[in-house]
Amino acid sequence: MEIRNLGKSGLKVSAISYGNWLTHGSQVEEDAATACVRRALDEGITTFDTADVYANTAAETVLGKALAGERREGLEIFTKVYWPTGPGAHNDHGLSRKHIMESIDASLRRLQTDHVDLYQAHRYDHETPLEETMEAFADVVRAGKAHYIGVSEWRAEEIREAHALARELHIPLVSNQPQYNLLWRVIESEVVPACEELGMGQVVWSPIAQGVLTGKYRVGQEHPAGSRATDEKGGDKMISRWLQDDVLRRVELLEPLAEQAGLSMAQLAVAWVLQNPNVSSAIIGASRPEQVTDNVKAAGVRLDDDLMAAIDEAVAPVVERDPAKTTSPARREFG
Numbered sequence: 117m118e119i120r121n122l123g124k125s126g127l128k129v130s131a132i133s134y135g136n137w138l139t140h141g142s143q144v145e146e147d148a149a150t151a152c153v154r155r156a157l158d159e160g161i162t163t164f165d166t167a168d169v170y171a172n173t174a175a176e177t178v179l180g181k182a183l184a185g186e187r188r189e190g191l192e193i194f195t196k197v198y199w200p201t202g203p204g205a206h207n208d209h210g211l212s213r214k215h216i217m218e219s220i221d222a223s224l225r226r227l228q229t230d231h232v233d234l235y236q237a238h239r240y241d242h243e244t245p246l247e248e249t250m251e252a253f254a255d256v257v258r259a260g261k262a263h264y265i266g267v268s269e270w271r272a273e274e275i276r277e278a279h280a281l282a283r284e285l286h287i288p289l290v291s292n293q294p295q296y297n298l299l300w301r302v303i304e305s306e307v308v309p310a311c312e313e314l315g316m317g318q319v320v321w322s323p324i325a326q327g328v329l330t331g332k333y334r335v336g337q338e339h340p341a342g343s344r345a346t347d348e349k350g351g352d353k354m355i356s357r358w359l360q361d362d363v364l365r366r367v368e369l370l371e372p373l374a375e376q377a378g379l380s381m382a383q384l385a386v387a388w389v390l391q392n393p394n395v396s397s398a399i400i401g402a403s404r405p406e407q408v409t410d411n412v413k414a415a416g417v418r419l420d421d422d423l424m425a426a427i428d429e430a431v432a433p434v435v436e437r438d439p440a441k442t443t444s445p446a447r448r449e450f451g
Contacts, residue, residue: 117160118415122396123317125290127233127264129192131390131415133163134408135321135399136175146178148403153182155405159412163192165293165319165399167238168223169199176226184228191233194319195223196268196293198238211241211249220261234319235262236293240274240444250281257287266291266319271442272306279314289316291396294442296320298329298370298388298431299358302441308394317396320389324400324411328358329385331371362434369430377423379414382407386414388427 118131134156136149153164166179176195183191197219200209207214224230235256241249253265265287267275275292282289292311294303296318303318311318324330367381374384389398400411419427 120396123290124315125264125288127290129163129397130161131397132161132412133165133319133397133399134161135165135401136179137170137401149178150182151405152402152408155408159408162190163397165194167196168201168219173201173226176223180226180228188229193227193229193232194234194236195232196236196238198241210244211237212244213248213252216252220256224261231260232262234264234266234291236266236268238268240270242444246277247281250278250285254285254287264288264290266293268293269442272310275310291317291319293319293321295322296389297323297325298385298427299325299435301435301437302439306439312394318394319397319399320395321399323389323398324382324385325358328367329381331367331381333359333364366431366434370427373423373426377419380410382411383414386411387417387419390414391419
């Protein structure tokens with residue numbers, strides 16, 4: 117497994133991380149989820165990403181159980197805060213001091229650890245002053261409950277403002293967690309340059325576009341049984357935007373390129389993401405252990421310039437690049 121620094125920080129992470137967004141506690145049973153975590157460990161993955169909102173806290177619980185007994189110093193455990201958990205009352209969401217301080221303690225209990233290595237703001241909060249949020253994160257760090265702070269799906273200007281406050285507070289804001297893959301490149305024009313300047317790295321999610329870049333979805337064919345496109349617990353909604361005929365036809369053009377490189381389609385997609393020098397780690401998910409084994413083979417792979425150009429040409433008409441697509445929920449009113 118290739119090991120990289122998280123941005124310009126001293127924290128080292130596995131180039132491929134294991135995440136349990138749409139699987140643990142929802143799409144797959146706990147035994148299968150645990151088997152995937154064990155396989156990830158066997159394959160050299162040391163970085164594990166989750167969030168309190170995943171499966172309404174169940175994903176953290178499953179991950180905590182699966183990692184129990186592992187040497188804590190040999191793991192990098194990431195979680196996030198923002199979205200509502202529980203009944204979703206007026207203080208059950210966002211990045212207020214109240215919600216952050218209550219959420220970190222609850223996450224640590226579920227994860228069976230006294231600290232996380234990275235605590236991330238899952239979205240930008242338009243309802244809370246950024247100063248309040250960053251001061252709360254500073255207290256979390258100083259209490260030893262998190263070593264580093266990150267954000268997820270923040271725009272470049274939001275990242276810059278938060279980083280300036282983090283420097284004043286002397287806390288390490290080191291990463292952003294955006295969606296990024298061959299088809300979704302909205303971070304490239306603004307977010308990546310800002311993070312490169314600030315010394316922050318990307319921990320990217322959905323490197324295989326919810327499975328579309330594996331090539332298993334075909335124009336005019338039924339979706340494979342048990343695939344994310346047939347998951348009525350939420351996976352089908354997330355993947356639907358990629359299941360357009362024009363997208364699937366372009367994805368088919370990647371098959372000979374993957375064969376040329378001696379890679380599976382999934383490996384090609386993950387290797388492409390890792391080629392970006394600002395990407396510190398790519399998060400993979402799995403419902404079966406063999407998927408983990410296949411994906412980790414992308415670590416350390418270098419795609420040559422000709423192959424990168426051919427990939428760009430194959431998918432160019434269906435790539436989304438608009439930086440405005442990175443958005444956080446608008447301000448909401450509560451009665």
